[in-house]
Amino acid sequence: MREKNTGRPRTILLIILILAGVALTILPHWLRTGKRSLQPVILEGPGRCYPDAAPPDSLDILFRLATVTDPDFNLSIIEVGLLETLALDTSARVRVVLGLTTPYCPYLQELAQTVLDTLTNTPGVKRATVKLDPNLARHQR
């Protein structure tokens, strides 16, 4: 009889402990290394440097992007081969898609922001969009 009375609270406590343990262990790990970390970073912003100037051509943009260095290799992102696509439309909107050297790059956000700043500071650019996709890691291609 005594066994029956202590059995139920014990089971409930055990379940609570297991749930708390799983929340403490798997959840943070999954958030750091799971699918979430492989989500692409997309940043967008208006041109900040003479947006009314003559629109730049693709080569201008390419030269600008060449000034951004990959923090890991300390080489230009163009040299490293991160540039996937560069699209420039007639209304001076730039869209750049970049891959990474490794899918779990610790500089994801930082690199995306630097590229966006570089693009929005290019004279003539009205709007820039940067997409950094960890799924396009260089060595996977």
Next chain:
Amino acid sequence: MTGKLLYRAIALGLTNGLSCIGLCLPVALPTIAGTKTTTLTGSILRVLIFLLGRLIAYLFFGFLAGLIGVTLQRFPFFHFWIIPILYLLLALLLIIYGITGLNPFPHFTLCRLMQPHLNSSRFLFLLGFLVGLSPCPPFLLALVNVIDIAGILNGIFFFLFFFLATSIYFLPLIFVGYLARFDLFRTAANIIAVITGVYFLILSFARFSPCLLKR
């Protein structure tokens, strides 16, 4: 190693330590809480042994990074083969540890034979080492710093101080280890070990699959 580098290693460890423990906890928590420790000293010792395994792995990476001057993360095989294999190993060890701890088959000779090994310091050290080998983002950041400074000795010292700073966040585990004196906590820890083992197994297959699909 200059004072500036020392400061960089400690600052990096302190700022990223919480993220570090988040990645080590799935292995550290169930294994430290799953084995009965009656004294506080015993609990401290278990945490230290786990950390020692992690330290050896870190120093090994520091040595390699300082020696060859490149990060292992640049090599595709590391991401697509070594890490999934590490996860697979951790998964199997955790599942075996959890099941043996729960002791569902008390008369099963293999369980009886394995239990002393799984509760030993060697096993904790091995788990710490394996966790240390599967790098997390803060660890990769430290690795990049080591490449910057170059030199084997510098690399080892950088990782030593990075490790010491991150280890502060592991101190609550001593308390968790102390709670392992209660039967209920040990049962919960063993079940969590099995669950995290299954989680690592899924993670391992998820990482393997892009490689396997290519073939």
